[in-house]
Amino acid sequence: MPARSEGVEAFVEGLDRCCAAPRAKDGYVVYVIEPVEGRWAGEVVETAVEVGELVRWPLVPPHWIHLPGSIVFANTNSRPSSLAGWTQHSRQIAGWGSDAEPAAGWLAHVRSVIGEAR
Amino acid sequence: MSRHRVSVAMTSAVHEQLRAHLLRSDNQEDVCLATYRPSTGATRRTAVLRKVVLPLAGEREVHGNASVTGEYVLRACAIAHERAEGLVLCHSHPHGRLWQTMSVPDRDAESSFANLAREITGLPLVGMTIAGQESIWSARHWDRGVGVGIDATDAENVRIVGDRFAVSWNDDLVPAPSRLATQRRSISCWGPSVHDDLVRRSVLVVGVGSVGLDVVLRLAATGVTRIGIMDFDAIEEGNLDRLIGVTTTDVWLRRTKIEIARRLVLETGTAQALDVQTWDHSICEPSGLSQALDFDLIICCVDRPWPRAVLNAAAYTDLIPVIDGGIAVDVFPDGNGMRNATWRSHVIRPGRPCMSCNGQLKLGAVAADIEGVLDDPRYVTGHSDPAGHEGGQNVALLSISAAAGLLTQYVSFNVAPGGMGDPGPLQYVLSTNTLERLRSTSRRHCPYEAAEGDGDSRRPLTGRHLAAERRRHETAGRHLTRGLRVARFIETVLWQTRLHLAVVADGHVGSASVDL
Numbered sequence: 001m002p003a004r005s006e007g008v009e010a011f012v013e014g015l016d017r018c019c020a021a022p023r024a025k026d027g028y029v030v031y032v033i034e035p036v037e038g039r040w041a042g043e044v045v046e047t048a049v050e051v052g053e054l055v056r057w058p059l060v061p062p063h064w065i066h067l068p069g070s071i072v073f074a075n076t077n078s079r080p081s082s083l084a085g086w087t088q089h090s091r092q093i094a095g096w097g098s099d100a101e102p103a104a105g106w107l108a109h110v111r112s113v114i115g116e117a118r
Numbered sequence: 119m120s121r122h123r124v125s126v127a128m129t130s131a132v133h134e135q136l137r138a139h140l141l142r143s144d145n146q147e148d149v150c151l152a153t154y155r156p157s158t159g160a161t162r163r164t165a166v167l168r169k170v171v172l173p174l175a176g177e178r179e180v181h182g183n184a185s186v187t188g189e190y191v192l193r194a195c196a197i198a199h200e201r202a203e204g205l206v207l208c209h210s211h212p213h214g215r216l217w218q219t220m221s222v223p224d225r226d227a228e229s230s231f232a233n234l235a236r237e238i239t240g241l242p243l244v245g246m247t248i249a250g251q252e253s254i255w256s257a258r259h260w261d262r263g264v265g266v267g268i269d270a271t272d273a274e275n276v277r278i279v280g281d282r283f284a285v286s287w288n289d290d291l292v293p294a295p296s297r298l299a300t301q302r303r304s305i306s307c308w309g310p311s312v313h314d315d316l317v318r319r320s321v322l323v324v325g326v327g328s329v330g331l332d333v334v335l336r337l338a339a340t341g342v343t344r345i346g347i348m349d350f351d352a353i354e355e356g357n358l359d360r361l362i363g364v365t366t367t368d369v370w371l372r373r374t375k376i377e378i379a380r381r382l383v384l385e386t387g388t389a390q391a392l393d394v395q396t397w398d399h400s401i402c403e404p405s406g407l408s409q410a411l412d413f414d415l416i417i418c419c420v421d422r423p424w425p426r427a428v429l430n431a432a433a434y435t436d437l438i439p440v441i442d443g444g445i446a447v448d449v450f451p452d453g454n455g456m457r458n459a460t461w462r463s464h465v466i467r468p469g470r471p472c473m474s475c476n477g478q479l480k481l482g483a484v485a486a487d488i489e490g491v492l493d494d495p496r497y498v499t500g501h502s503d504p505a506g507h508e509g510g511q512n513v514a515l516l517s518i519s520a521a522a523g524l525l526t527q528y529v530s531f532n533v534a535p536g537g538m539g540d541p542g543p544l545q546y547v548l549s550t551n552t553l554e555r556l557r558s559t560s561r562r563h564c565p566y567e568a569a570e571g572d573g574d575s576r577r578p579l580t581g582r583h584l585a586a587e588r589r590r591h592e593t594a595g596r597h598l599t600r601g602l603r604v605a606r607f608i609e610t611v612l613w614q615t616r617l618h619l620a621v622v623a624d625g626h627v628g629s630a631s632v633d634l
Contacts, residue, residue, distance in 0.1 A: 006577055053485060056579055058565050060427065063485035090491070093482040097474050100563045 008054045014103025027051050028066065028083060033107055038115040040071065047110055048083060058102035064088040065110055071117045089113070123412075125273045126246065126257040127157070127437040128167035129468045129570070130280025133253075135170045140210035141250045142180075147210050149173075149184040151194035153203035154244055155573035157436040159411030162274075165244045165259065166437050166573045168203055183223065184209060191231050195238040202575065204241030207231060214249030217288050218256040220270075232260035232268045245270065255286040275318075277414060279437050279467050282539030283531050285319055285414065292318055296631040300388045301341045308533050313341070316532055317389060322346035322413040324401050324429065326379040328360035328517035329445070330419030333524055334379060335363075338387035338394075345383060346413055347396045348406060349375040350586040352593060360514045371606045374398060374593055381613060385620065398593065400586040401425045402488075407580050411436055415532075417524055418442040418466075421510075423480060424487040428579045430473040433466040435569045435576040440466040441527045442473060445520040447511035457549070459516055462556070463523035464543035465531050472566040476543055476558035490584055519546065 012029060015022040020031040028048040035041050046068060053062035066081045066088045077090035091113050099105035128136075132152070140148045150172055154165040177190035186207075198205045207228055211218050220228075228245040235243035242261035249256070255278075258270035274291045278284040287294075294314035297305055305313045321342055323334040326349045337345055352374050353364055361375075363382045376396035383394050399406035402424050410416060410432065418429045418440050426442070433440040443463035450457055466473055473479035486492050523544065531540045543556040560567055569576060598606070 055581070056484075056488075056577065059431065059481070059577055059579055060484040060488070061482060063482075063489065063491075090486070092480070092486065094480075096481040097564050097566070098561045102565070 007057050008051050011049070011054045011057045011103065011106075014058075014101060015107075017101065018103050018107055020103070020107060024051075026083065029054065030083075033111055033114065035111050035114045039118055040114055045071065045114055047114070048081075048086070050088075061093050061096050061102075061106060061109075063090065063092065065091050065113055067114070067117075071114065073117050122271065123162040123274055124257075124259040124261070124271050125162060125164045125275050125277065126154075126167065126244065126255070127164050127277045127279065129437065130278055130284075131469075132167045132170060133255075133278045133280070133284075136208055137248065137253055139170075139172055140208060140248050141212060141253075142210075145212045145250075146180050146182055147184045147212060148180055149178050149186050149207070149209040151186070151190065152206040152208060153194070153198040153201060154206050154241075155203050155571060155575055156241060157411055157573035158408075159413075160405075160408045162412045163259070163261075164411070164436070164573070165204065165206065165257070166571045167206060168571045169197070169201070171197055185227065186231075191234065192238075195235055198235075198239045198241075204239045204244060205231075205235040206244045206246060207235075208246045208248065210248050210250055212250035214247070214254070215251040216249060216254055217286060218247040218249050218254075220245075220247075220258070225270075228258075228260065228270070229268055232270075233265060236260070246276070256288065275414070277437070279439055280469060280539070282534040283319070283415065283439060285315060287315065287318060294318065295341070295343050296390050298341075298388060298390060298631060300627075304340050304388075308535075312533055317341040317343050319414045319532065320344035320346070320412070322348060322410050322416045324348045324410070324416060324418055324425065325420035326375045327351075327357070327419060328362075328512055328514060329443075329521045329524065330417070331361055331363070331375075331379055331382070332518060332521035333417055333419060335382055335386045336521070336525055337528075338383040338389075338392065341388045343389040343391060344393045344413075345387075345395075346409065347376050347379045347383070347394065348399055348401060348409065349379070350398045350400055350583075350589045351375050352589065353378060360512060360517055362514065367609060371602065371609060372593075372598070384617060398586075398590055400583040401428050402580055402583045403586060404580045406583075407432065411438065413438065415528075416440045417528065419524070422487055422492070423483040424579075424583075426473055426479050427481065427484045430466060430479055430566055431569065431576060431579050434468060434472065434567055435572040437468065437571065439531065441524050441531065442466055442478065443520060443524045443527070444478070445512060445516060447513065447516070449511060459548040460545055461516070461520040461523050462543060462545045463520075463527045464556075465527055465540045467540070468567070468570050470540065470542065471558045471560045472564055474566060475560045475564050476556070488581065516548070 012022045015031050022029050022031040028050055030048040032044050034044055048066040049062045066086050069085050069087055078087050081088040093109045139150050142148050152167055153169045154167050157164040157166050171194040173190050178186045232243040242259045244259050246257045255276035257273040257276050260270045262269040274288050276286040323330050353368050355369050364378055368378050380394050380396045397409055429440045432438050445461040447459045448457040474481050545554045545556050
């Protein structure tokens, strides 16, 4: 039986499969996403998840979405990110656990969040 | 190795597969192999059966007795090794009825493979015997000594998790308790043999709020002999309208919920040798989960997403059924008037949708709960339903119904009235006064249900629980005034006196064994 990857490793492998170009940076997994609607539609946007939030992946999805400060929302619960110039936004994913590829489900969630940005 | 507790758990699907092979129509003994993963609790190690490896042609001989070839054992060991699992050697006693002791040939056969199995898989061989007349299993772990000195530890029980919960008991290790006159009415509900079985099944109640406290007291009154209670909270003024039996004195003396729950259980319990263990831990802490893995069944009476996620996982990874439910009260937006109330109950186990699949656990809220932001007003402002429930309204008049829902599931699952076990998710709707059977299905890619039987290989969901740590710290460092310390001492002495009186009373009333 092949070894089952867990946590951060599984998250990065999933993002790789989804061509999201994940890379490690200062305790974060930074990756890219291309929103399909909203102000940032069609642009490649960098976003990140803190490694500490990935320990229980995929049983527990992360909560905070880290985005560059240039991406702002009309309504959001946010606080500064430790990535310089970035902000972390509180977003609760709905319907978690339905996807064969959890990373794809996560990317869909983040894409939808960024779609609301100004 | 010192004496320790061991057991075996399997799903009804695995049981049926083994049974179909081992119990032959010609009534000869048969044998087969399987794999398992360990599930290690604080004091008990359980072998969770995973894969049945049936013999190929020529790999075993049936000749009244049955024997396996070395090739078969090696093939199964290789499969077990590849899956990071241990080996199980199963055989049948077609004419047996109860828990089977080992005959000399059985012992020789198992011990001859025990060293080999452990060398290849790294885990002790588990031996199992099925008594054909009533499909009663017995089991042992070959986990003591090495070489010619290898020896087995007898299991205390074998548990089968399916539509109903079936448990085979090693009466030498866990004898049936005395049937007491105080329990006559309870025993008459299902008969002595069911009662002997039911009250030996250890139950952990996680969370002793309004629902959990009622549940645990009724388990104790019924005669359940081993009860665990886990809660890290202290009693507060706001609990008094719902915690029956808790007083303003308990609030004033800063008692914890487990202190009071333990007292009430000891006062209410009818078992002669009632074993009540309490922990001021969260199930989310590694120590909390470790204690939970020692129990046969868990009743979940907590509403936070993180502990519910941990219990949701354990029901599948460790095959410990979790009876879960809760109450939701819906009030009109202006706070004047009740629109509706519902209470739900269900058994979380392999073969049934997990809490997330049946809509009772929002996995998206778990990370926020872990971080402790669910109580942050700024966070709550941005999420109308952050924890998966609305405002936490509850009332003693209705919490008894939620407790009744859980206990109904408990009786159906354990006793199977009319042969019918776990009824599936049920919901009572107060406004229309209707009981609904809820239809829910497992999502195809549910990560919780996919982890069935993982045991100690489970993905970690536990971690530091700051709220529990803070509460324990506050409790340990209670800066009580001299007056409060004296009051606590007096109240403790009074309670102990009452308990001693109860022991004396037991000698006069109801402690006589009855022949039922």
